[in-house]
Amino acid sequence: MSEPGGGRARPPDEADERLPCGRRLDEAWEAVTAPVPDEHARTCPWCADLARHVTGLNLLLDVPEGEADEPGLVVRILSEVLTDLRSGRRVPLAEPGVHVGEHVVAAAVRERVDVVPGALARRVRVRPVEGSPGVVDLVVRVVVDHGANVPDVAERVRAAAALGLADVGLTPRSTDVDVVDVTAPPPGR
């Protein structure tokens, strides 16, 4: 066991290095980063000092480098993504032999839903109704802004979703609106 604090002249056994409070550095590091720091970590000034150090390091880790937002990288990722999308699932329209990509339907619905004040679309599930081309069952999950009237927003979302389906030539057999979250309005940018 080494003395508390270790020493600069003698390289300490790193796994056993201790803070001046006697806690092993490694143990103290885990404790101050735990979701719920223990009693010692909350009250010890040495551990508080370490906590500031750790927080500082973690902030530095996430500092984007100057050129980190390299446009080429983002473009390469998104172009693969777009290629994938084009091979996705299809929904039959009423006209025989005409289909529309599921992601296109979802996009049309989202576009209408997003302009409903107080609503932001999340998942949009489209299920073709067997034997009825052009008819779908729809589930729209939305986040509603804090303070909005939920039933009122939900009703507008339902109407907006029907418009979105109509934009791509579909009609709903059923439309479920699922309010999955209520949030504060997103911060302006």
Added chain:
Amino acid sequence: MVERLAGADDATLVERAQDGDVVAFEVLVRRYAPTARAMARRVLGGDADADDVVQESFIAAWRSLRTLSDPAAFKGWLLRTASRRCVDVLRRRRDSVSLDGVDVAAPVSTSPEAQATMSAAVADLDAALARLPDAVRRAWLFREQAGLSYDEIARLEQVGVDTVRGRIARARSGLAREMGAWR
């Protein structure tokens, strides 16, 4: 709409991306590519491999997005994927079964111009990290930046949990000393 999505939470973006909303996915890419790239560069050195890791990680994420049951967990999920891919790259480079004892070049920092714009503190951290042995640096980055558990790191590196624990302790000690912690 793009502005509004730029401020949306991860869960909203992931759910939209699960339905093929490319704009939502783009926001996620822009939000987390810098972190993933910084981690990959610190683990791998060099730029090109790090960029490949980031690109492959995001595309893999996109393709298995529907399997992500907790959309709010996107960041951890992505960085876990990126960590695995970093280790794959190192294995390919060294053609080695175990990374134990394998040494790669210390991370090439950045071009002089980029260096100039990088804050001094980040440069200090990178320098301190570069002085750590590779396996020690990786373990710390996987733990602190990617949020992996000791067990996950042990499986990834094919070493025991105690070895991982020792490496992380060593990294913390080195960084605390070099980055001016409590002393």
